[in-house]
Amino acid sequence: MQLNQVKAIITGGASGLGNAVAQHLVANGAKVALFDVNEEKGQEAATALKGHFFRTDVTSEEGVSANVAAARDAMGGLNVLVNCAGILGAGRMLGKEGPMPLNTFATTVMVNLVGSFNVAKAAAALMQNNESGEDGERGVIINTASVAAFEGQIGQAAYSASKGGVVGMTLPMARELSRFGIRVATIAPGIFWTPMVDGMPPQVQESLSASIPFPSRLGKPDEFASTVAFILGNRYINGETIRLDGAVRLQPK
Numbered sequence: 001m002q003l004n005q006v007k008a009i010i011t012g013g014a015s016g017l018g019n020a021v022a023q024h025l026v027a028n029g030a031k032v033a034l035f036d037v038n039e040e041k042g043q044e045a046a047t048a049l050k051g052h053f054f055r056t057d058v059t060s061e062e063g064v065s066a067n068v069a070a071a072r073d074a075m076g077g078l079n080v081l082v083n084c085a086g087i088l089g090a091g092r093m094l095g096k097e098g099p100m101p102l103n104t105f106a107t108t109v110m111v112n113l114v115g116s117f118n119v120a121k122a123a124a125a126l127m128q129n130n131e132s133g134e135d136g137e138r139g140v141i142i143n144t145a146s147v148a149a150f151e152g153q154i155g156q157a158a159y160s161a162s163k164g165g166v167v168g169m170t171l172p173m174a175r176e177l178s179r180f181g182i183r184v185a186t187i188a189p190g191i192f193w194t195p196m197v198d199g200m201p202p203q204v205q206e207s208l209s210a211s212i213p214f215p216s217r218l219g220k221p222d223e224f225a226s227t228v229a230f231i232l233g234n235r236y237i238n239g240e241t242i243r244l245d246g247a248v249r250l251q252p253k
Contacts, residue, residue, distance in 0.1 A: 001079065001133065001140060001232045004029030008080035009071050011058055011119055014041035016194045017144065018084030020221030021228050022049055028229070033071035035085065035119070058085050058115030068122040079130055081123040082228055083116040083143045089158040105158040112162035116143050117169060120184075128180040135235050138181040142228055143170065145188040147245050154253040163188070167241050174239030183238040185231050190245025192219035213247040 006025055012018035013034030022032045026049045034049075035056035036042040046053035052074045054067040072078035089108025091100050120141050127139030145166040152160025167186055174184040191197070191208050197218060200208075209217050227244055231237050 001137060001235070003229060003232065005133075006030035006080050006232065007032075007072075007075040007077045008082060009033045009035060009068065009078065009119070009123060010082045010084060011035040011056070011115070012083075012085035014038045014045045014053075016084070017189070017192065017221050017224045018082070019045055020225040021082050021084065022051065024222065024225035024229060026051065030080075031075045033075055035067060035071075037085075058083075058119055059110045061118060064118050065122045068119065068126060072126055077130070078123060078126050079139045080232065081120060081139075081141045083119055083141070085115055085119075086112045086144065086162075089162065090155050091158065092155050093157055100158070105161075108158035109162045109165070112159070113165040113169075116166055120173065124177055124180070124182055127182050128177075132181050136181040137183065137235055139183070140232055141173070141177075141182065141184045142231055143184070143186040145186050145241060147188050147190045147243060147248065147250060149188055149241075150243075151250045153250050170241055171239040178238070183235065185237050185239070186241040187224065187227055187231075188241050188243045188245070189224055190219055190243070190248045192224060193221060211248060211251070212245075215246055217246075219244065219246065 008025055008030055010018050010022050010032055013022050014036035025032055032049060032051040034042055034046050034053045039055050042053040054071060056067050057063055091104055093100050130138040132138050143166050146163040148156050148160045149163035149167045170184055170186045177184060
């Protein structure tokens with residue numbers, strides 16, 4: 001798919017990796033609709049990109065369905081979804097204040113896993129009606145997992161479970177949607193520069209960078225965005241999870 005033909009919904013598009021994807025796509029002629037819970041940042045980002053913003057709770061079935069349809073109408077079509085919305089949900093099973101509240105675990109899974117599926121199914125329901133392009137392609141869905149899906153650290157049980165679920169649903173989704181010409185892929189980023197990392201002390205940032213074999217630095221959001229663009233442009237990438245991590249393997253803590 002050519003980037004100048006892309007009409008994309010990007011969840012978590014107001015900041016971080018999602019916003020980097022939106023900027024990259026728009027710079028290459030795409031149209032974007034940003035979904036986020038942060039109204040102020042979302043409106044600001046959409047205005048800067050000459051795109052559209054829809055305040056969206058990805059865990060709301062009715063809200064997502066309505067906003068996906070509205071985004072399609074606003075852009076004059078929909079052929080790409082990039083799921084970047086997510087939360088950390090950090091916490092130990094048995095912390096200093098006792099066992100983790102079940103709601104903490106459930107909320108993390110709801111946003112990161114159920115939310116990704118919720119937006120994906122709503123987008124696919126509309127993409128299936130697109131006119132087919134080369135190889136019969138009608139759309140692309142790209143989800144965001146994490147290297148924590150494979151080697152989660154202490155305190156990441158909820159987060160790792162949610163991201164492991166994203167990896168696990170990638171292939172069956174790709175297999176099911178293949179008859180409609182819709183591809184599904186997932187990116188599992190390592191440690192990237194995000195607003196969360198910006199708020200960490202310099203010594204913590206340096207320690208994180210030193211843990212990455214090569215290049216020994218944190219990932220740049222535009223490197224994530226260019227990986228999204230690569231997946232969009234290469235139709236033979238389907239049902240796959242791509243680690244984007246500088247060969248890092250997370251230690252227990």
